[in-house]
Amino acid sequence: MNAHDQDRMKKLLQQALPPVEGDPEPGRDLWPEVLRRLDTRSATVPWFDWALLAGLAALAAFFPASIPLFLYYL
Amino acid sequence: MKSESSGVENQLDLFRQGGLDAFEALFRLHQRAVYGWILRIVRNPAAAEDLTIETFFRIHQAHARFQPALGFEAWARRIATRAALDWLRSAHAESELPAELAAPVETDPGVAAEIRSATALAFGRLPPRLRIAATLAVIEQQPQKEVAAALGISVAAVKLRVFRALRLLRKDLASQGITP
Numbered sequence: 163m164n165a166h167d168q169d170r171m172k173k174l175l176q177q178a179l180p181p182v183e184g185d186p187e188p189g190r191d192l193w194p195e196v197l198r199r200l201d202t203r204s205a206t207v208p209w210f211d212w213a214l215l216a217g218l219a220a221l222a223a224f225f226p227a228s229i230p231l232f233l234y235y236l
Numbered sequence: 237m238k239s240e241s242s243g244v245e246n247q248l249d250l251f252r253q254g255g256l257d258a259f260e261a262l263f264r265l266h267q268r269a270v271y272g273w274i275l276r277i278v279r280n281p282a283a284a285e286d287l288t289i290e291t292f293f294r295i296h297q298a299h300a301r302f303q304p305a306l307g308f309e310a311w312a313r314r315i316a317t318r319a320a321l322d323w324l325r326s327a328h329a330e331s332e333l334p335a336e337l338a339a340p341v342e343t344d345p346g347v348a349a350e351i352r353s354a355t356a357l358a359f360g361r362l363p364p365r366l367r368i369a370a371t372l373a374v375i376e377q378q379p380q381k382e383v384a385a386a387l388g389i390s391v392a393a394v395k396l397r398v399f400r401a402l403r404l405l406r407k408d409l410a411s412q413g414i415t416p
Contacts, residue, residue, distance in 0.1 A: 171402040178355035183339035
């Protein structure tokens, strides 16, 4: 495809799909939804936190002597 | 002037530390630009609103990685582009832009409406990463440097993607017996 073909394809594309005009703005205030999204996600505990908790529980079950050590560092 | 720029820097620093008030201030300042950028890619106002929310959510999640020296707008645009690309990849084709948002285009009377329609459909079949480069650089005529920064690639790579998009588009049209 040469430069002339490229130009023709560009013009065709511009006619087929007109660009967005001006400086559009959202039709509603999006901030409340951003906040809601942040609250929803922050309420969920990541999987690695659960894995860490399970590991600590297993360690305490198999080695009860380690419990005072953990409590000391809490 | 100096106090104004130091105020912005302070706001960016507070945002980086996770300050919600600073984040809201940045949201209010940049949401229109982010929405406009996304709308230019997805061409669907409802999807652009959802993706603007997703973008600012991702921005907040990544606040600790933000480097104020790089500028908030370029960083936000890059995250917005990635969110829009994810949307395009999840089998969404650009919908037809509502008439009130479309800029008036001087149509060539020599190009039939069916050819324009076939071109739009063929464009929707292109791989999303080529489509997004062609949309921004050819249809929206954004500076190639900005397109490259938003896509996280070089200007040469943008040119290559546009070239490949146009070549594939021409091939698709040729297979339908349309010779532009």
